[in-house]
Amino acid sequence: MTPTGTLQVADPVLDVRGLSARYGHVEALKSADISAGKGELVAVLGPNGAGKSTLLRAIMGLIPNEGEVRFLGNSLPRRDPVGAATKGVVLVPEGRGIFGPMTVLENLELGAYKIGGDRQEMERRLTHVFELFPRVKERLKQVAGSMSGGEQQMVAVGRAMMADPKVLLLDEPSLGLAPRVTGEILETLGTLSASGLPVVLVEQKAPLALKLACRAYLLSLGRIVATINPREVKSHDELAQYYFA
Numbered sequence: 075m076t077p078t079g080t081l082q083v084a085d086p087v088l089d090v091r092g093l094s095a096r097y098g099h100v101e102a103l104k105s106a107d108i109s110a111g112k113g114e115l116v117a118v119l120g121p122n123g124a125g126k127s128t129l130l131r132a133i134m135g136l137i138p139n140e141g142e143v144r145f146l147g148n149s150l151p152r153r154d155p156v157g158a159a160t161k162g163v164v165l166v167p168e169g170r171g172i173f174g175p176m177t178v179l180e181n182l183e184l185g186a187y188k189i190g191g192d193r194q195e196m197e198r199r200l201t202h203v204f205e206l207f208p209r210v211k212e213r214l215k216q217v218a219g220s221m222s223g224g225e226q227q228m229v230a231v232g233r234a235m236m237a238d239p240k241v242l243l244l245d246e247p248s249l250g251l252a253p254r255v256t257g258e259i260l261e262t263l264g265t266l267s268a269s270g271l272p273v274v275l276v277e278q279k280a281p282l283a284l285k286l287a288c289r290a291y292l293l294s295l296g297r298i299v300a301t302i303n304p305r306e307v308k309s310h311d312e313l314a315q316y317y318f319a
């Protein structure tokens with residue numbers, strides 16, 4: 075796992091400028107700027123309640139927001155999550171959001187609902203998911219809710235890939251998972267970004283995310299307080315000043 079890319083993105087696929095969001099009186103996100111270009115995996119780090127999930131929800135238009143989200147050079151409408159997903163901005167939410175009573179295959183096929191009855195395209199996308207997560211292929215008929223947490227996360231990422239994303243947003247995919255399976259999933263995200271797909275990874279486990287990311291944004295109390303080049307972080311203690319500020 076090696077960091078790729080640079081701190082400057084010339085032509086970002088996703089370019090978030092001055093994005094703010096509030097819940098009632100709580101200003102959860104304050105004028106955040108982040109970007110992700112082709113082949114980049116960028117991490118969003120920060121302690122509990124820093125605003126990481128809010129940032130992803132605001133990018134998707136799931137919550138009221140101010141500011142601008144530019145995607146492939148055009149502004150996304152402020153509150154149109156379905157439109158954003160249809161264009162290729164795809165979120166793997168915290169908690170995975172898979173449909174427990176449905177089979178693994180049904181969950182995956184739902185991710186590609188846009189293509190309708192095009193079986194050939196469906197098979198092509200499924201093959202790609204099986205290459206990424208061979209274990210998923212072995213469990214296609216299993217009810218998704220009966221899988222382990224790690225397997226469910228693989229299905230969640232797989233379902234997002236079935237939508238043929240142009241940028242992939244993930245909210246703490248490692249939550250509650252054992253280190254080995256977390257490593258497997260993060261390594262797959264590294265493979266995806268190396269193949270060109272921009273990935274925005276919200277993660278509390280900073281050391282893991284920094285191994286993969288070309289750039290990390292540190293959120294604290296709703297504000298991006300640092301943009302980090304992971305290659306320049308000598309020890310995790312350097313980040314602690316922001317976590318405990």
Ligand SMILES: Nc1ncnc2c1ncn2[C@@H]1O[C@H](COP(=O)(O)OP(=O)(O)OP(=O)(O)O)[C@@H](O)[C@H]1O
Nearest residue numbers: 097100102120121122123124125126127128129278
């Ligand atoms: N639905 C909501 N209603 C009111 N306040 C909320 C809501 N969701 C989040 N908040 C508040 O907004 C702030 C940011 O929350 P957010 O979930 O974005 O943080 P986070 O960095 O993702 O935290 P965690 O790592 O614990 O998931 C917190 O103060 C939180 O309490």
